[in-house]
Amino acid sequence: MTTPDTASRPPQPSRRSLLRALAALPAAGLALGELPGLLGTATAAAPARGYATRYTIVPFLNSDDGTVNVYESDDATDFRLLKASAYTPPSNRIRDASVFKHTDGYYYVTYTTHTWQDVSTTIGFARSADRVNWSFLYDYTVPVAGLSRAWAPEWFVDSDGSVDIIVSCSLTSDEWIFTPYLLKATNSALTAWSSPTALTGIGPNHIDTFVVRTGSTYHAFTKNETTKYIEYATASALTGPYTIRRTGDWAGWGGTREGPALIQLDNGGWRIFFDGYGDGSYYCSDSYDTFATWSTPKKLPGISGTARHFTVIKETVSGGTAPATGVTRSFRSGNYTTRYWQEQSALLNLPVVSASSSAAEKQASTFTVVAGLADANGCSFRDAAGNYLRHYDFRGRFDADDGTATFAKDATFIARTGTSSGSLRFESYNYPGYYLRHYNYQLRMDIADGTALFRQDSSFVPVTAWA
Template identity: 45%
Template sequence: YESLDATGFALLRDSGYTPPCGLVRDPSIMRHTDGMYYVAHSTARAGNQIGLASSTDRVTWTFLGNVTLTTSRVGSVWAPEWFIDADGSVNIVVSLRVGGSARGALRPYKITATDSSLATWTIPTPLVGLPAGCIEFFIVGVGPTYHAFYKNSRSKRIELASAPSLTGPYTSWRSPDSVVGDGQGPALIPLDNGGWRLYFEHYRRGGVWFTDSYDTFRTWSAPVELPGLSGVVKHLTVVKEVVPGGATLPLGRLSLRSGDLGNQYWRLVNDAACLEVVTSDSSTAVRREATLTVVRGLADPNGFSLRASDGRFLRQGGSRLHLSGFGATESFARDATFAVRRGLGASSVALESYSYPGRYIRRRGRELWLEPYNESYRFRTESSFGITDAWS
């Protein structure tokens, strides 16, 4: 699957990778410095191996072989996850049962590739300070600190611990429920607006969910079920890439037309954005209220901000789109910045909130509001807008 916004995922291919033998359990994907994509996965419920495969396009995969973990009598290997360190070293973090048994407590270890081809690996090294029985580790580095997200197999919670090095020692944050009170299979990506998104599976309710953090993991937004993938996939990982092309807005003056209401255009009425009929017979004032000036995003030059003829900007406030005088604050800039995505129709666009990724400008009746993305045709039509010449 792939997505333009980390929320709406579309099927890329309905048949994935199958190894010549064994299972594909808990797969993890990364893109290496050689431009290739690599998958690591568990191969069986018991044993001492993980499988590797590579791809140039994420669609066609080539089996590379199994890696045997040569430490003291590995009984089983769970949930291998890639981690590329700041020094460029390629690591896989795994949960192991040692002592020859496929039962007993799992503990986290890391192995490191000893050559660029990923053909040979170090012996497993334990991660120190993490509690026994915790599995499905996903590690991210922020500055000099390593943050490990994992499932506590006893409490069924996703917890967080941090350390000054990849191998530890780790210290847990406000155990036992600092992140998600009921979850497994954590995976994280950085968002364009400086936040982080945590994907996870609800342990009891099922389905794939996400939650966002903007203060380096101290607090999290209310979890939202991920449309499209929930109930379809398990233990996902997501790779974020910057690719050229895509939808855009031309800088300068333009007008925006509803994707499903014919000749109704964005118009500013009593400082609020709404949809109204505008024609060549409309008054000069109405045509001016239906004209916007597009500038580079106040919070991010890769996004866009929309300015009215009087110089004020459109921003979200309480999820409603309205005009506001310029405010030299970070929150104002974020609320007045939007990412442009492809709309449903040809040459139409959809506008995603920079402050609230996954929320789009959508008509509610004739008013314009931010609403969470969903897969429905109705949502996609009501959040699509055509670009036209400026009315004034």
Template identity: 50%
Template sequence: MSAIRWNRRSVLASMAVLSVGAGLGGRTAIARAAATTRYTMTAFTNGSDTDLYVYESEDAAHFTLLRAGAYRPAAGLVRDPSLLRHSDEAYYIAYTTAGDGHTIGFARSTDRLTWTHLSDYPVPVSGAEAAWAPTWFDLIPGYVGVLVSISQGYGFRPYLIVTADPARPVWSSPIPLAGIGPQRPGHLGYIDTAVVARDGSYYAFTKNESSKYIELAVATTPLGPYRFIGTGDWAGWGTPREGHCVIELPDGGHRIYFDAYTEKRYFYSDSHDGFRTWTAPVELPGLSGTVRHVTVLPEPAGAQ
């Protein structure tokens, strides 16, 4: 199979057929039509960055353990596991395999509990010294993408790679998100970027690696250019914070989960006004102090 030939122009062409209000993780459109009562969480933990932990909730706040050590790669780590359910009804995780290098890992499951390693993929970015926190990007019709934070020795920036089939991926060349990257000499750039589509715009939640705040940028296309509309402690979440995941709630609001990693605590916060204001952070009951860098995937009631 030949590599996908993908560039900014082809992304924009595909976006022309994307309906306004597409969401994160491939399940938001369904969530708007029916209340989502099952939330699956994947995480690594303070005790292990080589084992995948899987949890489930009915209210997006109180999670119970489904399986500890659901997956351990033969080599490397399983940090920052990002969860996707694809149109083939299988689940996929993308994850960080090491603290340095330019390789990210992938695994697949049909039941969320038993996982099969698919590949370790070296992201082809010239001079890459670290590839962190690959995050699924399901906002381009007919394709699945992954945003990965790449450092080339002078600060991190998010790159997008896309494929038509995550089970047998042929990845496109990486494309940087315009407007999100090192801002000046000595700036450490941005990591853990996650993009949410809302009302025809694209909102990037991304950690400023210099200030350690989770900041917010917006664009009219998924590749940018992004402009920052929330910097510093704009949402009242504090610092240092990272490992964030944003989901849509059944009532149309949004919830962000984030890692207060130096405190070994995990929080969530809600917005019901288009990301302008957020509720005071609430500690994740039962799991704060245990989980690290979670992904939460909402699905309709009765999902198999």
């Protein structure tokens, strides 16, 4: 086995869970960039040296739908609070906020303006120059005849640069049956919009429709409001017709899930986030075969139970901290400053190393940093015998390169910023969210749990080599 954890691989009531008690319909018949929609067009790779990946979310709160927090992460797993109550609209509410960065350099959010109980014919807009300080722009009345509710607007930017919003709308004739509509910006200021066009093929009784494009195919993830499962559909045009490809619990995410949002990770895989409103948690799941199969969903640490329904911006920003390649280094623990990485019987441990240590111990604590075997923007670590550090059954260990793609991925790490000055954290390339961390003075691959202790235990300082 080569996985860090083979077993892990293969609340507040939602307004939608309440409203569905008011109506019942048959289920459906058939079982990078910074911009949503462009994610599939760029070659995913770890950020080049001198640059870093940054993910941003702007969720409303489980305890308060009148404001949003801003969180950021460098790995799309461990989101940390950037600013609490960063934006509160001048009136009404803010729910289901979708965020993107426009070509004018501003960040924009669009959002649901009322609670589920109220008629809600508008969607709101705000913008920010820095993701932290937001200004209200306007509320826009969605021009759908007989509109009762306009919910969960989601940004989509197509390959031609056109900016769109997909919004879930219901009519007064049946206020709890939602259909996705497309609005297209008709000016660069995002203040004028085309007439709404229904996305054909997805059909009524679907909400929270989120679309990404790969090549010439549009992929829609949408919640079926009867079954409570997130379904999957494809089309060759943004407005459809879509064909629903997967229904029920096809991905293993379970029911009572909503608000799907996707982003492409540094290793090329796709991550879906969704609100598990039925149990008060927030989840993510990954796919490496263009959405055919998905990993077992895991709760996002830190924000589960607090954050509700969000989308994600991924950006490449300056300031990366990847170690230089082609040099020898030793790696000191960020929080146990007398302890260093050391190879012991092919395993990586964290003993005390000092000037009085033997020459053999110093050599075993010295490693050459090389370009990542699976991604040259990542890094790999080689011992004096030419073996590479890789993860195997939770443990860091050294093995000879067998030339396989699996080994290359197991031996590649993405450098993230650590907690102490000059320290780095090393994330698994093929299991995003898993980090090298010390536990009982052994180096293991564990999934980030959102705690300060984990971040400290997974932080290491590259220093002058002992040998």
